[in-house]
Structures are given as structure tokens and as C-alpha cells.
Amino acid sequence: MDSAGKSGEMTATGSAPVSVRPQYLRTAGVPAVVIALGVFAAVRLAGAVVLAGAALWAGRSPVRVLGHSWDSVWYLAIARHGYGRTQMWPVTGLVQSDYAFFPLYPLLVRLTGGGEWGALFVSWTAAAVAAVGVYRVGELVAGRRVGVLLVALWSVVPHAVVLTLAYTEPLLVALAAWSLYALLRERWTVAALLASVAGLTRPTGIAVAAAVSVTALHALLTRRSxxxxxxAAGVLAPAGWLAYVAAVGVHRRDPAGYFDVQRQWGSRFDGGGYVLNQVWRVLSGGPVALATAVTAALLGAALLLAVLLLVRRPALPLPLLVYTAVLLVIGIGGAGYFESKPRFLLPAFPLLLPLAAVMARARPRSAVVVTAGLAGLSYAYGVYLLVIAKMPL
Incomplete structure (x- = not known):
């Protein structure tokens, strides 16, 4: 690690303690965390400008595209009117209930007034907090330079356009990254509280709770803590997720009511059979949309990066492995909404650590060129999804 030094005693998470003194890049004397946040803000602001320009070119309102697209419509409706909306599609047989959406983000949007600008304010603020958290995790496990590059890569992945929309992914990543950081520092209560709140953001918030609970169990079994x-951390971490699932069950008078809501939306867990079928459609050469082909490629890349994480030396700390593994299992093992799979994996930022480590060994100019090139591709793909193809995210 190129950050502060280690001590001989290992923590309960299996990683050595790291000094939390301010870290500085040698080139400018600026705190690395400020550079990471600046890179993220510059990349995503430019992406928002490109998307807004494309929306205007297409005769659409930029605010509507950014703040009122696809799932954002549901979140805004919940923020303004509460739960209770159901939309039925006789042709497909889908019955879409707003109880599929977890309550934290709509609640925060409601506190800002319930409009598109309020929703964007919540998402953009959460995205900035998330970027700092992603940097801190990367710095802790691999050093300052890797931390900055991890944020840069996370901000330019193909579906990073979601980080500028009125969606829940920025909020989930903000809570997840800081919970993982607290866990790596053995701040058990903070990690558990953040994990519990993360469980109120999205179904995949359970990945944060799993990281805390499994790490707590490991610490107890190995007597490291x-x-x-x-x-308490192990028990408290899943409380938020369980509370919402239980509340939906009570409302529907069915303990499995939430999962029934998901099934009626067309989402269920089938162990990956649906995903394999969609990937085979792409590989067999049949006619598929660009987004379908890109999704298949991105899922393959995610699995490759997961393998690289497993063989990484030194080994990645247990909390990051559990968190990433649960996100992969849910994302790839779930049926339905194939083109949304990369968005579901957007919170899995540890997958980018192998690429960040490689870029950290390259010349700074090369890292800048790669980041700029990926940013351009990300902008173009975001415009394609939201303005040209109008694909669901």
C-alpha cells in the first residue's frame, strides 16, 4: 500500500490497520480525497451537460429526462402521494405495484418538496458522498492512487449515467461505501447502523447487511473481536431491509408479500437461467438490441473482474468480498429486466479495484487518457439509453 503504514496486529476484518492521517498527492499538495471528488464531479457534470444537450436536441425537457425517467416516475409518485399505486398490463400479465420500491429515497425526496429538482438534489448529494466513500475504501485497501482511480473508473462505467438521474443507486452506494469503510475500521455500531439504513433503499441493500453480519460472525468465530x-452489529445490520419486507407482508396479509410483488413485476430468482438464456441469444447471432448485446458483454466483464478479485494478492478484505458476491448473485441470478442488470451492479464498485490497480502502475497521462475515453463512451451510451432508444434503466 502506498498510504500509511501497517501495524503487526490484524483487525477482525482480516486487514491491517491503516493510519487515518490526511493523505496528499505528491504532485500538487492537494488532499487525494479532494482530487477524487473533483474528478467525479467533473466527469458526472460533463455527463449531465451532454445528456441535457441531447435532450434539448430531441425536443425534450432536460429536467424531465434527468428527474422523471422510468423508475423515477414511481419514486416521485410515492414521494408526493405515498404508497398505493398499481399499474396493470393485460398484454404481458404484469401487475406493477409501487410496494416494489423501498421507502428511504422517496422519503428524502418528499422532504425536499417532492419535485424533480428535489429528487435530483438528493441523488446528486448522495453521489458526491458516495464518491468520497468509494475513495476511502479504495485508499484503505490499496492506497491513495488506487482510491482516486477507483472513483474515476466508477464514474465512467457504461451505466454511470444513473448517478446523475433521480434514482436510488447513488444513495445505496453512499451508505454502502461508508458502512464498509466503518467495518474495515472495526467501527461496528456505525457500520451496522449504515447497513440497516441501506436496507431501506433498494432490494440489493441486503448486500451491505450481509457484509456486516458475515464479518461479525467471522470475527466472533476466530476470536479476533x-x-x-x-x-449487536451482526443482528442490527439487516433490520432495515427486514422491516420493509415485513411491512409489505403485513399490508398484503402474506409473509412473502414483498416477493409476490416482485414476481408480479416479472422479477424472481432463478439462479441465472434467465441471464444465460439472454446471453445465448446474443452469442447465437440472432437480432438483439444494442443494449442487450452491451449488457451481455458487461456481465461477462463483471464475472471476469470477480475472478480477478478472488485471486488478488493480498486478498481483498472479507467485507468487500461478501458485499460484491451478494450483489453478483442477486444481479445475475435474478430473472427479468436483462438490460437493467448493469445498473443493478453499479453499486459493486469493488469489482473495479483490479483495473484501478493496473492503471495506478501506468503513467498518469495514460490514466487520464483511458478515463477520458471511457467517459466519452459512457456519455454516448447514456444518451443512447435515455434519448435515442428510450430503453428502460
Missing amino acids: RGAAVW
């Missing part, structure tokens, strides 16, 4: 705080 003891005490009530570890036990």
Missing part, C-alpha cells in the same frame, strides 16, 4: 458491539 469480542463483545456486545460485534453481536
Whole structure:
């Protein structure tokens, strides 16, 4: 690691303690965290400008495209009117209930007034907090330079346009990254509280709770950490997710009511059979949309990066492995909404650590060129999804 030094004693998470003194890049004397946040803000602001320009060119309102597209419509409706909306599609047999959407983001939007600008404010603020959290995790496990490059790569992945929309992914990543950071620092109570709140953002928020609970269990079994705080963290972490699932079950008078809502939306867990079928459609050469082909390629890349994480030396800390693995299992093992799979994996930022490590060994100019090139592709793909193809995200 090129950050602060290690001590000989290992933490409960299996990683060595790292100094939290301010870190500076040698080139400018600017805190690396400020550089990471600046890179993220510049990349995503430019992306928002490109998307707004494309929307105007297509005769659409930029605010509507950014703040009122696809799932954003549901979130805004919940923020303004509460739960209770159901939309039926006789042709497909889908019955879409707004109980599929977790409550934290609509609640925050409601506190800002319930409009598109309020929703964007919540998302953009969360995205900035997430970027700092992603940097801190990357810095802790691999050093300052890798941390900055991890943020840069996360901001230019093909579906990074979601980070500028009124969607829940920025909020989930903000809570997840800081929960993981607290967990790596053995701040059990903070990690568990953030994990519990993360469980109120999206179904995949359970990945954060899994990271905390599994790490707590590991610490107890290996006797690296003891005490009530570890036990409490393991129990508290999934509380938010379980509370919402239970609330939907009570409302529908069915303990499995939430999962029935998801099934009626066309989402269910089939172990990856649906995804394999869609990938085979692409590989067999049949006619598919560009987004379908890109999704197949991105899922393949995600699995390759997962393998690289597993063979990484030194090994990645347990919390990051559990968090990433759960996101992959949910994202790839779930049926339905194939083209949305890369968005579901957007919170899996640890997958980018192998690429960030490679870029950290390259010349700074090369890292800048690669980031700029990927940003251009990300902007173009975002415009394609939202303005040209109008594909669901």
C-alpha cells in the first residue's frame, strides 16, 4: 500500500490497520480525497451537460429526462402521494405495484418538496458522498492512487449515467461505501447502523447487511473481536431491509408479500437461467438490441473482474468480498429486466479495484487518457439509453 503504514496486529476484518492521517498527492499538495471528488464531479457534470444537450436536441425537457425517467416516475409518485399505486398490463400479465420500491429515497425526496429538482438534489448529494466513500475504501485497501482511480473508473462505467438521474443507486452506494469503510475500521455500531439504513433503499441493500453480519460472525468465530458491539452489529445490520419486507407482508396479509410483488413485476430468482438464456441469444447471432448485446458483454466483464478479485494478492478484505458476491448473485441470478442488470451492479464498485490497480502502475497521462475515453463512451451510451432508444434503466 502506498498510504500509511501497517501495524503487526490484524483487525477482525482480516486487514491491517491503516493510519487515518490526511493523505496528499505528491504532485500538487492537494488532499487525494479532494482530487477524487473533483474528478467525479467533473466527469458526472460533463455527463449531465451532454445528456441535457441531447435532450434539448430531441425536443425534450432536460429536467424531465434527468428527474422523471422510468423508475423515477414511481419514486416521485410515492414521494408526493405515498404508497398505493398499481399499474396493470393485460398484454404481458404484469401487475406493477409501487410496494416494489423501498421507502428511504422517496422519503428524502418528499422532504425536499417532492419535485424533480428535489429528487435530483438528493441523488446528486448522495453521489458526491458516495464518491468520497468509494475513495476511502479504495485508499484503505490499496492506497491513495488506487482510491482516486477507483472513483474515476466508477464514474465512467457504461451505466454511470444513473448517478446523475433521480434514482436510488447513488444513495445505496453512499451508505454502502461508508458502512464498509466503518467495518474495515472495526467501527461496528456505525457500520451496522449504515447497513440497516441501506436496507431501506433498494432490494440489493441486503448486500451491505450481509457484509456486516458475515464479518461479525467471522470475527466472533476466530476470536479476533469480542463483545456486545460485534453481536449487536451482526443482528442490527439487516433490520432495515427486514422491516420493509415485513411491512409489505403485513399490508398484503402474506409473509412473502414483498416477493409476490416482485414476481408480479416479472422479477424472481432463478439462479441465472434467465441471464444465460439472454446471453445465448446474443452469442447465437440472432437480432438483439444494442443494449442487450452491451449488457451481455458487461456481465461477462463483471464475472471476469470477480475472478480477478478472488485471486488478488493480498486478498481483498472479507467485507468487500461478501458485499460484491451478494450483489453478483442477486444481479445475475435474478430473472427479468436483462438490460437493467448493469445498473443493478453499479453499486459493486469493488469489482473495479483490479483495473484501478493496473492503471495506478501506468503513467498518469495514460490514466487520464483511458478515463477520458471511457467517459466519452459512457456519455454516448447514456444518451443512447435515455434519448435515442428510450430503453428502460
